[in-house]
Structures are given as C-alpha cells and as structure tokens.
Amino acid sequence: MxxxxxxxxxxxxxxxxxxxxxxxxxxxxxxxxxxxxxxxxxxxxxxxxxxxxxxxxxxxxxxxxxxxxxxxxxxxxxxxxxxxxxxxxxxxxxxxxxxxxxxxxxxxxxxxxxxxxxxxxxYHEKAFKTIEAFLADQTILGADFSYAKYSSKMKDLLGGKNPNVFSAKFSGGSLSDLGIYPVYAAIRLFGQPKDANYTATQLKNTVDLNGNGNLIYPDFHVSIRTGKNYDVLDHAEIYTSQGTLHLNHIQGISSAVFQKHDGSKEKLTINAPQHLMLDEVLAFASAIENKDLTAYHTYLNAALAVNQVLYQMRQSAGIIFEADQK
CATH class of the missing domain: 3.40.50.720 (NAD(P)-binding Rossmann-like Domain)
Structure with a gap:
C-alpha cells in the first residue's frame, strides 16, 4: 500500500x-x-x-x-x-x-x-476502451467535444475580484480548467493532432471565459468547446461513415449510443465508474507498485501531447500566463 x-x-x-x-x-x-x-x-x-x-x-x-x-x-x-x-x-x-x-x-x-x-x-476511464474497440473498424469523419460549466467563482469575478481560476498569474481560464478534458479525450481516441487553434471570449488579462477550438487531423477535425460562464448540456459526438456515436459526457461517461444513418440505434455497454477518480488512482498505483514503464510512458506521452496542444491553442488566442514569460 x-x-x-x-x-x-x-x-x-x-x-x-x-x-x-x-x-x-x-x-x-x-x-x-x-x-x-x-x-x-x-x-x-x-x-x-x-x-x-x-x-x-x-x-x-x-x-x-x-x-x-x-x-x-x-x-x-x-x-x-x-x-x-x-x-x-x-x-x-x-x-x-x-x-x-x-x-x-x-x-x-x-x-x-x-x-x-x-x-x-x-483519460483513464474504462469506457474509452469500449469506445475505441467500437470505432476500430470505422472511418472517423470528425467529432464535437465540449465541457462548459458555470463557475462558482463567476460571482466574485462579476463583483470586481480576481479569482485564481480567472487569473493569468495562476494560469487560469476555461481552456486550462475544463477544455483539458475534451482535449484528453481526443488524444486518447485519435492521437495527437497535426495542428490546433482556439478563439475565445477573454478578460483584459487575456484569460478566457469561454472559447471554441479546432484540433486538425490529417482526415478530419475535432471541434472543442469550453466555458466557465455558461453550461453545456450536450457534451460529445463522434461522426463516422456509418453514423454518429453520442456520449452523455466527456468525463464520467455512463452512456454511449450509436445512431446509424438509417435511424437505427445501438447502445454500447458502458460500465460507469464507481467514482470519477477511481480509474486514475488505480492506474497510478499499478504503475508505481509494478514499476510498469510501458504504462507510465503511455501516460507521459499523452500528457506531453495534451500540454502541447493546449499551449498551441492558447498561443493562437493570445492567452498569456505569467509562467510563459519566465
């Protein structure tokens, strides 16, 4: 232990x-x-x-x-x-x-x-293994991944305060806090994109309240939407040559339904996590205790890819953290 x-x-x-x-x-x-x-x-x-x-x-x-x-x-x-x-x-x-x-x-x-x-x-949710297996023999045409949630700190921001989550000093903003989830999902399912961009509604300190991004793959694009001053209710769709896969969320996935072009539907068997963080803590413990370098480098490569994509997206929108200038 x-x-x-x-x-x-x-x-x-x-x-x-x-x-x-x-x-x-x-x-x-x-x-x-x-x-x-x-x-x-x-x-x-x-x-x-x-x-x-x-x-x-x-x-x-x-x-x-x-x-x-x-x-x-x-x-x-x-x-x-x-x-x-x-x-x-x-x-x-x-x-x-x-x-x-x-x-x-x-x-x-x-x-x-x-x-x-x-x-x-x-990234560690078992649901993604089921989704990957389902998509393995399909041609991906694109995806829309969103995560936006009205922040409990909006009241402070609107009242003239500068909460950490909206501070350039503390590397805040919607993309960093919530947009990271859809980016991790895209990289888990499709790998690292060849390019990425982002446009945002920004505060005077350049930090984003909300925004829309685009992950550019050789044969398709993934749209990313995130926000901390509104709520998104429809979180994820993946488009294929055979139909559309709808996920109830981009994290804590408990439902995945594939609708074919003829209107018929297929429900994937998804076992919702017992706790939103359980799969990740088990993955980390296993890697440490077993000295599992294969799993460890898989996680590192994903983190590197996500960090690079988020940085590209921030740069394209002109979002500058104080840490970038050190």
Whole structure:
C-alpha cells in the first residue's frame, strides 16, 4: 500500500482521497497547507494524520507519493521539490502551465527515479476502451467535444475580484480548467493532432471565459468547446461513415449510443465508474507498485501531447500566463 500525502485542502482533494480509499491502494498519512489551522481542519476527517505548514518538514515526512492540488501556477515549484525529495508525484490537471515546465519535471523525475502523473481522470476511464474497440473498424469523419460549466467563482469575478481560476498569474481560464478534458479525450481516441487553434471570449488579462477550438487531423477535425460562464448540456459526438456515436459526457461517461444513418440505434455497454477518480488512482498505483514503464510512458506521452496542444491553442488566442514569460 502506498503512503499518500496531500497538498491542497479544497474539495478536489477530498474527492481524490475518497477514490484512494475505494481503491485500497493508498494510506493517507500527511497533509500540507500554508496555514496550520487549515491543515488541522482538513485532517479531522481522516485522523490520525500528520499536518504541516512548512514544506521543508513536509518533504521529510514518511510517504511515497504526493497529490498536489494547489493553484495551477504553484504546481511546478512544488512538484520540483517533491521529486528532489524522492517522492512520486500526482499533479491535478492542468499539471503545468506550458511545455517547458512539463519537460523539466519529466526529466527531473527520470534523474530521481520517481514517477510523475498528471491527474486527468477521464483519460483513464474504462469506457474509452469500449469506445475505441467500437470505432476500430470505422472511418472517423470528425467529432464535437465540449465541457462548459458555470463557475462558482463567476460571482466574485462579476463583483470586481480576481479569482485564481480567472487569473493569468495562476494560469487560469476555461481552456486550462475544463477544455483539458475534451482535449484528453481526443488524444486518447485519435492521437495527437497535426495542428490546433482556439478563439475565445477573454478578460483584459487575456484569460478566457469561454472559447471554441479546432484540433486538425490529417482526415478530419475535432471541434472543442469550453466555458466557465455558461453550461453545456450536450457534451460529445463522434461522426463516422456509418453514423454518429453520442456520449452523455466527456468525463464520467455512463452512456454511449450509436445512431446509424438509417435511424437505427445501438447502445454500447458502458460500465460507469464507481467514482470519477477511481480509474486514475488505480492506474497510478499499478504503475508505481509494478514499476510498469510501458504504462507510465503511455501516460507521459499523452500528457506531453495534451500540454502541447493546449499551449498551441492558447498561443493562437493570445492567452498569456505569467509562467510563459519566465
């Protein structure tokens, strides 16, 4: 069983711990927060648990792997420290702001003989294996993948505040936070596109509220739509020469229905995940415990492809993070 530590005390960390407990592959041992009282309040749910507000002391604690769920722009420095301390690292998506940061972390992990994972949960969903098998003998003509959700931070933004999720300093925006899901789905199903672009509704700091992108493959395009100031209700369609495959969502997939050109329908057998993060935490634990370099490099290659595509899309829209200028 892997000893697990947590950086970040938001709701996403609670969800990750729930999945880890379901997996029975992790034992939670420590939590870090900038404020000790915050770490203690978080730890009450999981006691006994070591709590820290000092990162130097935290890295010396007895754990194997750390889950980092701090604000996006902080991931890079914390991941570097973790790897240097010989800890495996799971970084909540988006793991890093740009390809330079990601490449640095991957190289550092190799040097220190530890693993780095980007926690992009939908990439690991078992539903994609079913979808891949169904599409294997079909000609792909294109796809529309969307993920937009009205942000709980919109009230603050409209009130004149600058929440982290809409901040260039913290590498925020709709594409980074939500658009990463449809991009991961496209790369899981179709591989890396030859080109990508994005147009967006942007704030004065260039960060996007919503936008539409295009992943360009040799024989088809995948449209990407994302937003944090509205909700999307119809999330995913894949077009083939034989018909259209409709998915109920781009993550947490529980339904996939193929409608042929004659109107007849075929329902794929999809086993919805018990927990949205369960498949990913099991994949990470398996790779670490079995030293499975084949699976590990598959995950790394996907993370590299997604990070590069997101960077291309941001550049085409003129979305500039402070991390890009370092």
């Amino acid at each position: 892997l000893k697990l530590a947590i950086i970040g005390t938001g709701n996403i960390s609670h969800q990750f711990i729930e999945a880890c407990q379901l997996s029975k592959a992790y034992q939670l041992t420590a939590v870090y927060s900038r404020k000790l009282e915050t770490a203690r309040a978080f730890a009450k749910t999981y006691e006994p648990l070591e709590v820290f507000d000092n990162l130097e002391q935290f890295w010396k604690a007895d754990f194997d792997v750390v889950y980092i769920a701090s604000p996006n722009a902080i991931h890079f420095e914390q991941a570097k420290q973790a790897i240097t301390a010989q800890k495996h690292v799971i970084v909540e998506k988006p793991a890093f702001s740009n390809p330079r940061e990601l490449r640095t972390i991957i190289d550092l992990a190799v040097e220190n003989h530890v693993f780095f994972f980007e926690a992009a949960r939908n």
